[in-house]
Structures are given as structure tokens and as C-alpha cells.
Amino acid sequence: MRILVINPNTTASMTDKIGKAAEVAASSGTQIVAVNPKDGPPSIEGYFDEAFVVPGIIAEMAKAGAMDAYVIACFDDTGLDAARCAADAPVIGIGEAAFHIATLIAGKFSVVTTLARSVPAIEHNLSKYGLASRCAKVRASDVPVLDLELPGSDARRKISAEIARAITEDKAEAIVLGCAGMADLAHALSQEHGVPVLDGVACAVRLAETVSALGLRTSKVGGYAAPLAKRFAGLYAPWSPGGDKGADGTP
Amino acid sequence: MRILVINPNTTASMTDKIGKAAEVAASSGTQIVAVNPKDGPPSIEGYFDEAFVVPGIIAEMAKAGAMDAYVIACFDDTGLDAARCAADAPVIGIGEAAFHIATLIAGKFSVVTTLARSVPAIEHNLSKYGLASRCAKVRASDVPVLDLELPGSDARRKISAEIARAITEDKAEAIVLGCAGMADLAHALSQEHGVPVLDGVACAVRLAETVSALGLRTSKVGGYAAPLAKRFAGLYAPWSPGGDKGADGTP
């Protein structure tokens, strides 16, 4: 099985880390293709940055050719709905993946993410997915995304401290790490705190395999129907549904 | 007061219609500037199309120079959160505007929109805004957006029939028209059916005036904080927060 794992930001080191986490999580028979768009922000911290990643996600999907499933490796699940319209194969977001898996092993979980500005988008997703009642609290650790790439940073300490607060104050039974860049911390933090700590990348890769192996495809009745054929203008002409794409699906 | 009314799709005739509706609704002292992006889809019908309009909205805001308020004239309120991060002046979506006003004159309202594929996005917005409990039902009239621009189409008949069903079956006390392209139909449909029929463009323009006149600005604490300075890559370099913009804010 081939799964395209898309890191929606343009930071290659994070794409590498995500790709490695995906490969560790994947079944033996699964090939992980980890990519990131060439256009857009180096990290996604809030609604503004989110707005510039979806065309890149769609372009990477078009370039990649046939895939059995897609994973969007941004915890905000940016572009998830659009990607589901664009593909028949299942598309899984790492945020939703971690939320769903957490509910299978714990009554309530808390999310520990990066900056306060990212909390509302995560809260909106939880209520959109229907899982808000299962999340005790979405907490910011006050760690900028790219600090997770810096060896010297005290990111891990801050995240661990926030997990401790979630267990004590929220009575969280499990912790969801709220950023793809935290993928490498989950195991050690789980050992440290004695509760399950979930990384969305691993959860999403396995859920993508699962949905594909079950022979399920995204429903094309309703909100995820294939885009109507129309001619997009200017920058986006190559994305016009039903044609006009360049050789590689991008300008 | 100057209000920038952005039609996020690229269809100029719809921008004209929206601009006229905005001018009719605006106070005497208000100047309406109606624009649309040069890049993107000719109409927004579902999640895929939505994904290609936000950079254009931000570019139009940058190009327009100082404004007292902004209106996003797509009923899905596409890009609303990103636009609020980008600006200090208030930004109002026509969907949210119509929902809020409807709750001030009716206990429950129903929405009559275009295609079934647009219903889920509207339902998500209603629950995100907190107003889902005030909406009896979101109904599709099965009218493609651009049919609203065609003199000969039976769009009006289909919409009117759906309104009748909403009043009878949903016990709707008011109707919200679910597309900016329906702005010119509200008054006549209200006369015909004897309930308030709301057009989001007019509601949004007046709410934008209201928030601005009250001296209120979008809160910069939390989800709508100004974007962090970072360098966007490729196509989006001109949108990099804190610099790199071309003379007109676009490539």
C-alpha cells in the first residue's frame, strides 16, 4: 500500500521527521511517501498561515499519482475537507486521527499543542468532529513550532510540564500531542507520565491503512462530492477541476 | 466610512450585484468598495472551491489600503478567520451576519442555499458560531450559483418553493438566503411568503458599520492574533507576514 503523507508547511526537516514517524508506524507492506509543498509558510501557527497551504496540498496530491490513502500531517487538519473532495481514496488528518484513537483507550483526553493562537482552531475541529465532549481541555505549551526542530530548546520540558497539569487539573486519562513536530516525543512522555500519549502522525498512518484496507472510499454524496468542472483563473488555473493542469499538476 | 466588500469568486457580474446590494444597504455616509480576486474559482460550490479563495481575499485587503471594515461576501464565510488575523478593523462574513440578525427577529430560521454539496459547510459554521440551535434546517434548492446570474433560469421558482417547505415543515419563522447571488431576491420573497427573508450582504454591511462605529476592533488576544513574521515560500512569498509584499500586495 502507498500512502502520501503531506506536511503542509515548507520545512523539509519537519517533513523528514514526519516521514520517519510515519514509517515507524506503518505496516511492513506500506510505502510512505512524505512530501511538502514548495509554496507556503515554513510553519502553521494560526488561521492566517493555514490559509496558504491548501492549494499546495492539492498540488502534491496531483503530482504524486495514484495513492491508496493520504495523510495530512498538520494538527489543525488544514485542507482536509478540500482534499476529500479532490480524492476518492481516503484522506486522514493527524488531528482527527489522534482524537478518535484516544477515545478508544481513554474516557477523556487533553490536547497539548504549541501556541495559544492555535487553540481555537483545534477546539473548532473537536466540535466539528463531534468529539468536544471527550476532550477535557486544549492546552498551549507556549512552544513555537520551529523550536521543536532546535536541539537546544526547552520545548520538551514545557510540553512535559503541561502534560502534568493536564493529568492533575483536567483529570485527563490520555494526552494528545497537538503538533506533527512532536511526533518523536510521544513514547518517552508516555513512559514519564504513565498515561497514553498519542502522536497524530502514527495514528493517521494506521487509520489510513485501515480505511483503505477495508475497501472504503470517501463518500461522494454530499459535502465531499467531486469538484464541479470549472475554470479557475490566474494563479489557480492549473487546479481547475476537470482540466487545465500543467504536467505536474502545478503552475 | 469605507467598507471593502470582497466577493471571493472571480465572477465580475456577481461582484457588481453584490456591490449594488451593499450600497442599497449601507448608510448614507458609507462608501462601498466592491472587489473580487483575479485568481480563483468563478463560483464557490463546496470545500474544494473554498480552498482557492483565501489568498485572493487577503491580497484584496492588502491592495485596498486603509478601510474601516471588511465584508466577505461568500455565504460560507470563507477565509473569515484568516482575514481577522490579517486586519485590525472588523471583518464580517455574510453568513454569520444573516444568522445573527435572524435571531434578533425570529425564534428559529431556516437557510435556503444553492447545492446540496454546500450544506455541510454551512452546518459546520452554524455550530462553530454557536447558533446551530437557532437554525431549524439548512436546505438546498438545487440551484447552481451561476444560474442566479442567468435571466432565463428557474432559480427563483426553486428557491421560493424551498422557502415554502421551510415554513411548513421546519416551522421556520424567518428565512436566510444562503448565497450572495440571491441578494436581489430577498425583498420580493419576503413579500411573497410573509416572513422575514434575509440577505447576508445587506446584514453584513450594516453589521460592519455597527462594529466599526462602536469603535470595536478584532481582539488580538487568542485565535485572531496578528500573524507571526515569517517568510512564505514560492507563490506566497508576497503574503509573508512582516514583509516581502509587492507594491500591490500581490505577486
Next chain:
Amino acid sequence: MRILVINPNTTASMTDKIGKAAEVAASSGTQIVAVNPKDGPPSIEGYFDEAFVVPGIIAEMAKAGAMDAYVIACFDDTGLDAARCAADAPVIGIGEAAFHIATLIAGKFSVVTTLARSVPAIEHNLSKYGLASRCAKVRASDVPVLDLELPGSDARRKISAEIARAITEDKAEAIVLGCAGMADLAHALSQEHGVPVLDGVACAVRLAETVSALGLRTSKVGGYAAPLAKRFAGLYAPWSPGGDKGADGTP
């Protein structure tokens, strides 16, 4: 445009303050008529006091003659539903007005009101309006309503301290002041705390102008239908729907 602003309690000094706040907020073309009933409590602090103000509100509406809109200037929105039945012109409560406007500029807001006994009524309104999910917390500042009229009181200090707690503990992005008597404090408190602080009187006046200017009227289908003609007995005979009113609409 003429707007009747009704302070439902009998304290004239508060009516004056509310009238001034309304005039400051109103458009140039708008005439504010600020009144209070001659019958009822000097302040509204809890459910018991609320129960004695609605006939007075209806009487003031009847006495005032033709108006373009009505504002009920009690943060509990006391009598709002009854007033909507009594009038065709829109009726706006200052509580709902502030809640709706707050959601247009912030993801989450907290309310800072007077006494703990008033909190449940406000919480009920939030859930009735559908906006409970947008309110982080309703907080009491332990300030009796009439202390807001006393120069020497430490009301302002207590309110400011509660706002500080709302920002820190609730992550509130905006603050709604939960009493008409706080109308004069909003601007300074916003400066002091660096978040929007909303006064319901100003919000309601502008929303009343907006709904009226949009040519919208309260829906008469459903809960806000005009009262059925019937003969009220005793004290309330003058309020009998369809007749029996004295010259001035009151006993």
C-alpha cells in the same frame, strides 16, 4: 430614526446615564428617547425583581407612540419576548446585543456582571440564544447595581479585577459588561486591559438601527405572533390586547 430605549427599573439617574450612552452610540440621524417605567423596582437584581418590570416596559412602548425600534436596557433582557409580541418594529435587548457583537470580534468572551444572584439568568439567556459555547464564563464582580451610581464606590476597581481574572483564567478574548449601569466604563476598561470591552447599550442601539434600516420586522409567525385579543382583568385591564387601553396606555 427614533429609538425608544427603556430602562426597565425606576431609577432616573440610571435612565439618564443609559440615555447618554445611547446617544453617544447612535448614528447622527437617530433620535434616542430614554424612559423608565413609573412602576417597579429601583434596580433589577435577580429573578424576583425581573418579574415586576414587564408590564411597565409594555406601557412605555404604548405611551411612546410610533418608534422605528426599541431597546430594552436591562442586561437580563427582561421582557424581550413579550415586547417582541407587542411590537412590529424590532426590539433588541442589551444582553443579546453585546453577546452577538462580541462573537464578531472574538472567539470567546466572558461576562462580568454585578451580583452572583444574576449569573444564572444570564447563563440561561446565553443558552437560549444559542451562544453559550461562545461564552467562556459569566462572572460576578460582587457590585450591587446602585453602587454603580455612587461616586465613592469601589465598583470600578472590583470590575477591573474581575476582567483581569477573566483574561487570565478563562482565556477570554473580549469582555462583555453585564449591567446597563456599567455603560460609561467600557472604553477605559478596554484601554486598561488591551481587549475589547463591550457595553450592551451601545451595541443594542446600533443593532436596533441596523435591523430597522434593513427593513426587517419581528416575524409574526410562531412565538412572536401578535397577542390574541382578550380582556385582561383588574390591574392589567389597560393592557388587554385589542383594546381597553387608557389614553396613555397605562392605568
Next chain:
Amino acid sequence: MRILVINPNTTASMTDKIGKAAEVAASSGTQIVAVNPKDGPPSIEGYFDEAFVVPGIIAEMAKAGAMDAYVIACFDDTGLDAARCAADAPVIGIGEAAFHIATLIAGKFSVVTTLARSVPAIEHNLSKYGLASRCAKVRASDVPVLDLELPGSDARRKISAEIARAITEDKAEAIVLGCAGMADLAHALSQEHGVPVLDGVACAVRLAETVSALGLRTSKVGGYAAPLAKRFAGLYAPWSPGGDKGADGTP
């Protein structure tokens, strides 16, 4: 035990019917005192009528002297919160009583009330009480309240037809009759339809006995705290908390 059953409207024949239903439902040791205010509407059909009954309810409570519990016999539970502030002894509304009892014998219930204009108030109460999720639907039978007093009317037929629809369409497992004037119909309609049919008057009398017998009183911490002493003006001077009442508690 003495229970004051207050019919908030001024129609004596309905008070008699309610009193009889209360006596049938009461325990042997319980004395029912059924009263109605001398001031107010002859029936309560919508928000406007509701607004004129609460002072009368409070006056009847004051006149009646010491009681072990109070029942408010209007299905809208009009004045319930104010009455709880006014008394230490428990106060039960017939609407809430029927809702709570229905949840003890059925998974879901539907309400069959009088006119469509009364539906929103009942829906608001259900969500305020927290029981909205247990109510399948609130249905109007299109029967004016006073038709229930007319031998010749087809009220019973209309109500029975609506019950049949509730069972078939809503999958209602029990029916709550949505008007005190329907108290005499419950038993026969239950026989006819083979599901429990609840009358709020009987439910409320028994719940009032129960709460009183358990030695419980309304909590005076929070929203139901005793009214603060203050001087009401004009018509309502006799209701001033902490004094000014006439011999019989009314003007």
C-alpha cells in the same frame, strides 16, 4: 400538608378543574388550596400573556399564608424562578414536573400543547431544564386554551390526533399534555393510545409533596436567593421585598 396550587390565569372554571385534578392526585393527608389571581389574562397563550401573571402569582403566595409547597399550574412554568426567590418552601411548575416524571418511565416523550405560538416557550424551558434531549418534539394541536372549557369543542379529537402522530412520527414512548386545561383528558388518552400520557398538574402536586416530605427547601445560594430589600414604586409598592405589603399582600 398544605399545597397552594396557583392557576396563573383569571379563569375560575379552569381553576376549579385544576383544583379537582390536584385533589385527585394528592395524598390523603394533603390539603389543596386552588387559587387564581384577580389581575391578569383569562388564558396564557404566548409570551405577552405570560408577562402579566407573575405579580399575581406572588400576591397569591403572600395572601395564602404558610404553605408546605406551591404549584404553578401553567404549562409554561411562568413565574417559577421568581416564586422560588419569594418562598423557602419548594415551588414546582407543572411543565417541569411532567417532563421529569416522563423521563422516569420512558426514553423519549413528545409534548402536545395548544397553539403554535406556545411551542417556543416550551422548547426554551426544556433546554433550560436540561431535558431537551429527552423530548422528541413539541407539537401544537391548534386548540385555543379556552376551547378546552367548551363542552362542544373538538379539542379532544385534535389532541388525540396529534398524539397519534407523535407516536408514529417521533417514536415518542410517552406523551406530556402541554396545558393545565387538559388535566382531565390524560387517563382516557393513555387508554386510547397505549402509552403513558402525563398531566402536569398531577405530577406537580406529587412532586411538591415529595420535595416537602424530604425536608428539602429551595437553595438560597445563587439564583434563588431571597430578594434584596428594596422599595418598589407605584403599582408594585405592595410587593416591595422587606416591607410595604398591604394586609393581604396586594394593593
Next chain:
Amino acid sequence: MRILVINPNTTASMTDKIGKAAEVAASSGTQIVAVNPKDGPPSIEGYFDEAFVVPGIIAEMAKAGAMDAYVIACFDDTGLDAARCAADAPVIGIGEAAFHIATLIAGKFSVVTTLARSVPAIEHNLSKYGLASRCAKVRASDVPVLDLELPGSDARRKISAEIARAITEDKAEAIVLGCAGMADLAHALSQEHGVPVLDGVACAVRLAETVSALGLRTSKVGGYAAPLAKRFAGLYAPWSPGGDKGADGTP
């Protein structure tokens, strides 16, 4: 009237205490029959223990012969749904009973139960019953159930301390004691803290009398329909609906 009060655990001393509390709460005309199963756990602390009590509850109901109502005296309301299928006479759980009564005398209540492991089951019940919005918080006092039977234990002190926190931190207006074994503490704790403190056993006995006296039976339409006749295998053959029961309804 005869009410069977079933303590679902096998600890006779708790059955005695519950029986006494039930007799104190019951009307003079009511006969309380307090029993416990001979099979199962000595206390119910979490989901695992819960799973072994329902056959015993059904067996006790079968053995007891004709009853006017049944009370399940475990705060988790274990087996309530199954018992309602098994009987026509009403079945009341002590948890639901206390929750419903609390909402009649207070705006919001908090629950103080035994161990943290029992909190999720109580939270699920609250949301299933629809009353989650009326409960401020479910709190664990960290008291094992059987410590409530030990004279020397500091159970009472821990419970009282948790009640104090609920009043201060949750703004709880009433307290529900979350274990049948706390039945004897309610009165003194209410005196101590100045808010109503509810014991579910007393509430359930009175509600059972109420529902029965109203002539109401569990609805047999929908989820509480009588079990379909079928042959259970092995251990449970005696419970086979429609036959196979031993003389006393148990193996």
C-alpha cells in the same frame, strides 16, 4: 404500597442502612422491602463491578413477587434499563432520583462521590438523562465505599471538605451525595454547609411512590419493551424471558 429497594451489592450492613434510610423517607402507608443479591461484588466501584450485579437485581425482582415500585440503590443506577424492561411497575434509580429532585430546588448542583474511578459512569448517566448541563461538577472524595461502613474512618471529613470545595469553586447551589452508603450523612452535612444536600435513597423512594401513585407505568413502546421470549443458556437459563425460571426465580 410496597416498594422493593434493591442494594445491588452483597454487603448486608449497607442493605440495612439503605433500608432504614428508605423507611425514614417513605410515606406512612408504604412498606419497604430492602434486599440484596446473594451473587456479586461486596461493593460497586467502577465499571467492572457494575457488570456483575444486574442478573442479581433481576433475580431479586422475580423473587419478591408483586411490588408497586422498585428502587435500585446504587448511585450508578446499575441495571436500571434492564429492570425497566423486566417490570411494568416503575423502577427508579437513586442517582437519577437525586439529580431530578436537585434541579427542582437549585439551579446547579455538584455530585460528591467515592472514588475517581466512579466519576465517568456518573458523568455518562448525567448526559444520558439530559441533566449534564445542570451539574456543575462530579467530584470524588477519595473514600472507598466500604469505609462508609467503618466507624473509625475519616470518610465524613473528606466528604465534607469536598462539599466545601464544590460550593466555593463550582458555585454549586445544592449537593448530591454520590453513594447509597452516604444516606445517613445528608441531613447533618446540609446543616453544616447551608445548602441542600440530597441522598438518592430518600429521593428515589419518594419518586417511586409518586410515579406509582400517579398510576403511571414504564412505557412498553420502544427501549423498555418487555423482553422477547427466548431461552437463555447455562447459568442464565433461569432468567429466560417467558419461562425456565426456578421456583424462586433464581438458579
Next chain:
Amino acid sequence: MRILVINPNTTASMTDKIGKAAEVAASSGTQIVAVNPKDGPPSIEGYFDEAFVVPGIIAEMAKAGAMDAYVIACFDDTGLDAARCAADAPVIGIGEAAFHIATLIAGKFSVVTTLARSVPAIEHNLSKYGLASRCAKVRASDVPVLDLELPGSDARRKISAEIARAITEDKAEAIVLGCAGMADLAHALSQEHGVPVLDGVACAVRLAETVSALGLRTSKVGGYAAPLAKRFAGLYAPWSPGGDKGADGTP
């Protein structure tokens, strides 16, 4: 990997069918062990039957020895919480599994189950899991469970007709089959109706593999903590936590 798939009822033919469906769904490396208790009902149709299966589930788990994960193959997810307390390895219910997977490929789904009496239990689970907002409707096809084992029955026709109604009336984008006995119908019904049709057995097996492969275990903090050591009486002595089990973990 070894997964124990427990059919909680005693009908061996259904256990065979479920086992086959599980093997088809499982990864190549996975060994499915399909069992059913020797004690209990031949089918689970409503709350009463549910009450007699949990000890059997726990006994099968004890007998089976070390497993990597457990699947409870009853759509009501009967005994799921107790089983999670009993095991460290993940336990997945087929109902929850199908609900979660459905939300990854569709905006809204409907459930088509067997008898009306089973609908409330499924609705409760949906709200407990947090997914009620994602389910358009739970529908009964009026097919008794064991008819699914009868070649001649018209079960398939009834189920297909109900699916058609769900697509038309509920706007369901996917269908969840609400009984383990329908496992063999999913593929053909999906072909027939052009929407994804999900079988819980397959979904649960893959989710069980996923959670186990991710190295996740049920959280032992909170509701799923291991049972406290105590001596169960009578029939259940062998299930006493911390000892007393017979050689095979059952009486």
C-alpha cells in the same frame, strides 16, 4: 498478532459468521480467535438481554489467555467498559468502530439496525462517544436478529429499503449496519446504493490491530482502572478481582 473476537450471544452460527468476517478484514499477520460465552441469551435484542452477557465476555477473555487486542462483536458495545477495566490490551466495540470510521469518510451517517427496541441503546452510545452530531438517524429495519441467520428471510430486502430511506430522508452520506449479523451484507449493499456501507466487525478488527500496533494500551487512570481486589459472592466468585478464579476463569 492475536485478536479475540467475542460474540456475546450464544449462537454459534453467528459466531462463525462473525469470525469469517473478522478473518477477511484482518491483516495477513493477524490470528482471529472467535468465541462466544456458554452462558447467556442466543441474541441481544434490547437492554434486558444485554444484562446477561458481560460476565460471559469477561470469562472468555480470561479463558483465552494472552491476546494483543479484543473485539466485542455486539453492536450495542455491551460490556465494553467492563472489559476495558479487565484488560490492559485494547478492547474495541463494533458499534464504536463503525461510527468512528464512518466519520473519516462521510460528513454524516445513518445507522440501520434490527428492532426498534435496540434504537435507544445505540443512541445513548452515540451521545456517550460524542458522535451523536455525526449521526443523522438511527433506524430500525424491523428484522429480528436471528432472521439474519435464516436463508429464506426477507431481512436483506428490509435492510436495503431502510438504507434507501436513510439516503433520501436523512441525507446520509454513509450507512452503518447496526448488527454483527449483517457483516456479510455490507459490500453488496454498498454497491447497490452507491454510498459506503460499514460493517462494525471489519472496522473493529482493523482498529484493534491499529491501536495494538501503535503500542497503545487502555489508560488505567480514571474509569478504566483495573478492578480493586475484592471477593465476589456466589455465582461470581470465580470472577473475583485478584483471585478465586477457577482453572479456566469460569465456574
